[in-house]
Amino acid sequence: MRYLFILWPVAWLTACSGPEAPDAAVCRDVVTRLCQTSACPGVAEQLPPGLDCEATLLERTGCGAEEFTFSSPSRERVLDCREPLIRVGTTTERPPSCEDTRQFLVDCPDVTAFFRGEEP
Amino acid sequence: MKRWVASVLVLAVGCTPMDMERRTERGPVLRTYLQESQLGERMPFARTAVNWPQLTLRFSTADICRTEQHAEYAEDIITTRSVPGAAGAVSSGGVLTAVGGFLVLGRTLFSNSPDRDGIDREGHYGASSRKVATTWGVVLLSVGLPALVAGIVQLHRGGETKETRKADEMLALREVPCQPQPADGVVELAGGNGPPPEPRATVNGTLVLSAEEARSLSFKGLLLDGAPVLLQDEDLSRMETFRTCAQLLAAPVDPEALAREAKTHPNQLRTKRELVRACTTLPGAPAGPLLEAIDSALAGGMAPEASPTPPTPPTPPTPPSGAEL
Numbered sequence: 001m002r003y004l005f006i007l008w009p010v011a012w013l014t015a016c017s018g019p020e021a022p023d024a025a026v027c028r029d030v031v032t033r034l035c036q037t038s039a040c041p042g043v044a045e046q047l048p049p050g051l052d053c054e055a056t057l058l059e060r061t062g063c064g065a066e067e068f069t070f071s072s073p074s075r076e077r078v079l080d081c082r083e084p085l086i087r088v089g090t091t092t093e094r095p096p097s098c099e100d101t102r103q104f105l106v107d108c109p110d111v112t113a114f115f116r117g118e119e120p
Numbered sequence: 121m122k123r124w125v126a127s128v129l130v131l132a133v134g135c136t137p138m139d140m141e142r143r144t145e146r147g148p149v150l151r152t153y154l155q156e157s158q159l160g161e162r163m164p165f166a167r168t169a170v171n172w173p174q175l176t177l178r179f180s181t182a183d184i185c186r187t188e189q190h191a192e193y194a195e196d197i198i199t200t201r202s203v204p205g206a207a208g209a210v211s212s213g214g215v216l217t218a219v220g221g222f223l224v225l226g227r228t229l230f231s232n233s234p235d236r237d238g239i240d241r242e243g244h245y246g247a248s249s250r251k252v253a254t255t256w257g258v259v260l261l262s263v264g265l266p267a268l269v270a271g272i273v274q275l276h277r278g279g280e281t282k283e284t285r286k287a288d289e290m291l292a293l294r295e296v297p298c299q300p301q302p303a304d305g306v307v308e309l310a311g312g313n314g315p316p317p318e319p320r321a322t323v324n325g326t327l328v329l330s331a332e333e334a335r336s337l338s339f340k341g342l343l344l345d346g347a348p349v350l351l352q353d354e355d356l357s358r359m360e361t362f363r364t365c366a367q368l369l370a371a372p373v374d375p376e377a378l379a380r381e382a383k384t385h386p387n388q389l390r391t392k393r394e395l396v397r398a399c400t401t402l403p404g405a406p407a408g409p410l411l412e413a414i415d416s417a418l419a420g421g422m423a424p425e426a427s428p429t430p431p432t433p434p435t436p437p438t439p440p441s442g443a444e445l
């Protein structure tokens with residue numbers, strides 16, 4: 001119990017976060033991470049990236065527009081499936097591993113279909 | 121609300137154990153005084169007087185008067201209280217409070233735009249620099265301020281207090297017989313070898329023993345109506361000298377025997393000479409002829425040697441002393 005008293009400032013610091021990111025920003029974050037690992041074995045087959053990966057995926061999903069919002073799949077579903085992709089870090093400066101991206105593709109076929117431009 | 125928080129802090133600090141050291145320093149002597157008291161227990165005493173060939177014992181009962189010499193002096197009781205770590209708490213608490221206060225008060229100096237470089241798992245941007253600074257400031261304040269207050273209170277509680285009080289010490293104690301009154305009764309001469317002598321009654325508080333009686337009677341102490349009689353050192357010594365001299369001066373002086381003894385047992389004769397010399401302190405004791413004869417025997421018998429240590433009569437340890445049975 002005393003340790004909780006000591007650790008509460010640390011817990012408060014880690015809970016510190018900014019405003020909610022818009023759906024378009026979340027979508028572009030996922031696109032960036034998927035394209036960072038598009039050269040990984042098995043990724044390009046599941047997610048044909050085209051010549052310009054990010055431009056292709058943004059065009060397919062429509063999240064290049066600022067007014068984009070998730071409908072199907074929902075925002076919550078995308079955030080849940082995104083978790084393996086941010087295992088290394090929340091900034092895009094640190095790309096996910098190939099294994100994390102393959103887990104994303106396997107565990108979330110509906111979201112993968114969304115980024116392939118198909119109806120989930 | 122502020123008073124409540126302050127009270128909680130003070131109560132929390134109040135539970136901190138303190139090191140307390142107490143020492144006593146003796147101050148100057150304020151006064152000395154005598155305190156006299158009587159024990160209220162009358163005891164039999166005897167004084168001795170010699171008028172050769174008689175030893176006179178004068179019996180009396182006396183109380184014991186106790187005289188105490190006291191010194192009254194000032195005494196300082198110095199109590200030193202300290203809390204180990206109080207200075208460290210003030211130092212670290214002060215630094216944390218200063219940094220935390222700067223971050224909170226100067227939060228407007230930091231950007232309020234969120235960190236758009238990353239999105240967390242709940243879909244939020246990173247916190248703005250202002251929010252991070254404010255959070256850190258509050259955290260540092262919440263840690264540093266209690267430490268600072270605790271340290272200040274502990275330092276305030278510490279320190280040295282001095283309490284001065286009077287103290288009393290007994291420097292000397294003396295007990296002497298006082299308020300004597302003549303006492304009559306039956307005197308027993310006890311403690312000797314063989315059957316005890318017949319008890320004798322005093323007349324006007326006095327018992328007289330002749331040299332011949334002292335020579336023939338064997339006793340070590342006196343009882344008056346069954347109670348041990350106390351004799352002071354001087355009286356005890358006088359009585360023992362009288363008994364010794366009663367033996368030494370009884371026989372006629374024999375120069376030839378002394379001359380022989382001077383040749384065969386010179387040290388024994390020297391010891392005897394010292395005993396005879398002690399007899400000269402008894403008024404009327406005819407010790408002169410024997411002393412001269414011994415001196416002549418020693419002078420003619422052999423070369424002079426270092427005189428032996430004179431024999432000392434038995435001396436009880438503390439006054440009032442006596443031949444207590």
